[in-house]
Amino acid sequence: MTALIRCCFVALIVLVLASQTIRADRDREASNPTAAVVERLGKLGVQTTRTPSGDILVGRSPRCEHPIAVTLLTTSGAEDEAKRKVSGADVVVKSVYLGSVGESPSRTMMMGRWVWATFLFDIGLRADKPSNHLVMLALPRSCAGLTAIDWSVLSP
Amino acid sequence: MPQPSVAAKSAFRDRNRLGAGEARIWALVIVAVAYWANIVRGANTDGGLTLASVINCIVDNGAFDVFAWILIFARASTALGDEKASLRQIASIVVAGAVALVPARLASALALVVLGSTLLADPRLPVALRQVRLLLFALALETLWMSPLVAPLHVLVGGLDARAAAALLRAAGQTATYHANIVDNAGADFRIAVWPYCTSSFPLADVSLAFLAMVLYRGGTWRRSHLRWLALSFAASVLLTEVRLAFLAASAESYHWWHFGPGVTVYALAALGAAVAFPILATSEPVRAERRTIARPAA
Numbered sequence: 001m002t003a004l005i006r007c008c009f010v011a012l013i014v015l016v017l018a019s020q021t022i023r024a025d026r027d028r029e030a031s032n033p034t035a036a037v038v039e040r041l042g043k044l045g046v047q048t049t050r051t052p053s054g055d056i057l058v059g060r061s062p063r064c065e066h067p068i069a070v071t072l073l074t075t076s077g078a079e080d081e082a083k084r085k086v087s088g089a090d091v092v093v094k095s096v097y098l099g100s101v102g103e104s105p106s107r108t109m110m111m112g113r114w115v116w117a118t119f120l121f122d123i124g125l126r127a128d129k130p131s132n133h134l135v136m137l138a139l140p141r142s143c144a145g146l147t148a149i150d151w152s153v154l155s156p
Numbered sequence: 157m158p159q160p161s162v163a164a165k166s167a168f169r170d171r172n173r174l175g176a177g178e179a180r181i182w183a184l185v186i187v188a189v190a191y192w193a194n195i196v197r198g199a200n201t202d203g204g205l206t207l208a209s210v211i212n213c214i215v216d217n218g219a220f221d222v223f224a225w226i227l228i229f230a231r232a233s234t235a236l237g238d239e240k241a242s243l244r245q246i247a248s249i250v251v252a253g254a255v256a257l258v259p260a261r262l263a264s265a266l267a268l269v270v271l272g273s274t275l276l277a278d279p280r281l282p283v284a285l286r287q288v289r290l291l292l293f294a295l296a297l298e299t300l301w302m303s304p305l306v307a308p309l310h311v312l313v314g315g316l317d318a319r320a321a322a323a324l325l326r327a328a329g330q331t332a333t334y335h336a337n338i339v340d341n342a343g344a345d346f347r348i349a350v351w352p353y354c355t356s357s358f359p360l361a362d363v364s365l366a367f368l369a370m371v372l373y374r375g376g377t378w379r380r381s382h383l384r385w386l387a388l389s390f391a392a393s394v395l396l397t398e399v400r401l402a403f404l405a406a407s408a409e410s411y412h413w414w415h416f417g418p419g420v421t422v423y424a425l426a427a428l429g430a431a432v433a434f435p436i437l438a439t440s441e442p443v444r445a446e447r448r449t450i451a452r453p454a455a
Contacts, residue, residue: 002174005246009182012253013189020193023259027197084335107308114304122260132304 026121026129033133034072040154041070056086064143071136086138092147096154097134110134179241180232183249183271188225190256190264191295198261220366220431221298224291227369235285248274265299268292283377290378294365301361302353310352311337317350317401324402332405339405348405356397363393363431370435385438392430396423 038048038057046059046068059068069086087093094101098113117130135154139146192214196205199213214222248270256267272289279286300306314337321339325332331343340347352358367386371378400423403414413419 005174006182009186009249009253012186012250012257016186016190016253016256017193019257019259020190020197024197107311111305111308118260122258122263 023122033131037070037072037135037154044149044151044153046070061143061146061149063145063149064140066140066143068140068146069138071138072133073136074132086136088138090141091138092141094137094139094151095134096137096151098130099152099155101151174241174246176239176241176245177232177235179245179249180275181229183252183275184228184232186249186253187256187264187267187271187292188229190267191225191299194259194261194264197259218362220362220369221295223373224295224365224369227373228288228291231285231288231372235282245275261299262303262305265296268296268299272296287372287378290368291365291372294361294368298361298365302358307352310355310357313355313357314350314352317355317398320356320398321350321401321405324398325405328402328406330406339401341405341407344407346405346408346411348401348411350401354397354401356394359393359397359427360390363389366431367435367438370432371439374435374439376439382435382438385434389430389434392434393427396426396430 034057041048041057041059044061045063046061048057048059048070050057057070057072059070061068069091071086092103094103097110098117100109100113102109114130114132117126120126121129135151137151137154195217196210196213199216252267252270252274255263255270257263269292272292276286276289276292315334318334318337318339322332322334325339325341330341332339332341334340337350338347339350364386367382367389368378371382400414400419403419404411414423
């Protein structure tokens with residue numbers, strides 16, 4: 001009986017290492033988030049170029065003659081500063097994070113979504129690792145057609 | 157046919173029963189493997205896992221984490237005893253092990269808490285062993301503190317740090333302002349963003365682990381009077397971070413020196429010095445009190 005218990009303990013150690021190895025492989029599958037956003041914008045008919053500084057993508061949609069500013073941010077305090085950068089009277093700022101689209105998502109809401117998505121990922125019920133990036137869009141106020149687009153598909 | 161002696165029978169029986177001390181060691185090994193495997197997995201994202209990269213991950217994670225684990229095993233192995241492991245103890249090991257199976261750092265933190273609050277909470281255990289659970293809790297707190305769950309708090313503190321760094325720069329005669337987590341040093345035409353892992357709150361869990369590990373290492377037991385030294389240790393860490401942020405925001409050259417140059421070592425040494433000095437002062441306090449008692453009659 002004691003030998004069996006000791007074998008169970010060794011098996012637990014092996015299983016811990018195995019679960020970590022599987023998780024490491026799944027983590028590595030996460031692709032470059034900027035490339036993924038550019039690809040998804042392409043599917044929405046928005047062609048992008050990078051600004052000279054490189055931190056903001058400029059999108060062109062056939063539905064609007066004005067450019068759309070797209071920024072990929074980490075959810076670590078950079079949102080306020082980025083929003084300040086792209087805000088203006090002639091634009092509507094929207095943030096897209098894990099399937100939700102809002103004008104000013106609360107940190108609590110984002111955290112709640114991240115916790116739930118991470119929990120699902122950890123127990124294997126979600127395929128892709130939840131990103132800690134959010135997409136911030138500055139949509140020209142004059143282009144009403146843009147608001148009809150389902151921006152949630154940009155969700156990292 | 158010769159019969160086995162009583163001593164041989166006893167030795168055989170000892171080998172074939174799981175002692176409570178051995179069970180504790182097994183439990184700690186399982187949880188330690190999960191703890192370090194999570195750290196190595198998280199740090200080693202490029203996939204090239206070698207012995208050197210594993211050692212680097214462990215060392216980079218923090219000397220006090222390694223120190224705390226050494227202390228945990230050292231104390232656990234000194235109190236093996238000859239008591240048989242109970243079914244309840246084995247069950248708590250299985251529960252902690254099952255939690256540790258989830259490949260997430262928070263799961264390993266939860267496993268540490270489970271272990272600390274079940275296997276090492278027995279009042280019959282020696283105080284030295286029971287206090288090991290404080291180290292387990294401190295390691296769990298450190299894991300939680302650095303997880304994205306607590307990031308909103310660090311973001312909030314980042315704003316306060318930006319304010320403090322700007323105030324320090326203004327006190328030094330520079331023209332500095334702040335907004336959100338940005339310190340804008342207009343005089344030097346330079347600005348920095350205070351990210352969550354640069355905030356003054358971020359290292360506090362590390363500081364508490366270092367404090368506790370040092371107190372227990374010096375043979376002491378945790379006492380309530382140590383709390384004020386821990387608070388001083390926190391204050392020193394916060395002050396050190398604010399000064400570093402002010403230096404970082406002073407100019408581009410200063411930023412480079414403090415962020416990539418020799419300043420990294422200077423800051424690390426200063427932080428290490430503070431982390432070690434306060435627990436030493438805390439544990440030498442009774443000695444000084446004794447000295448005063450001795451000195452008084454002589455005077």
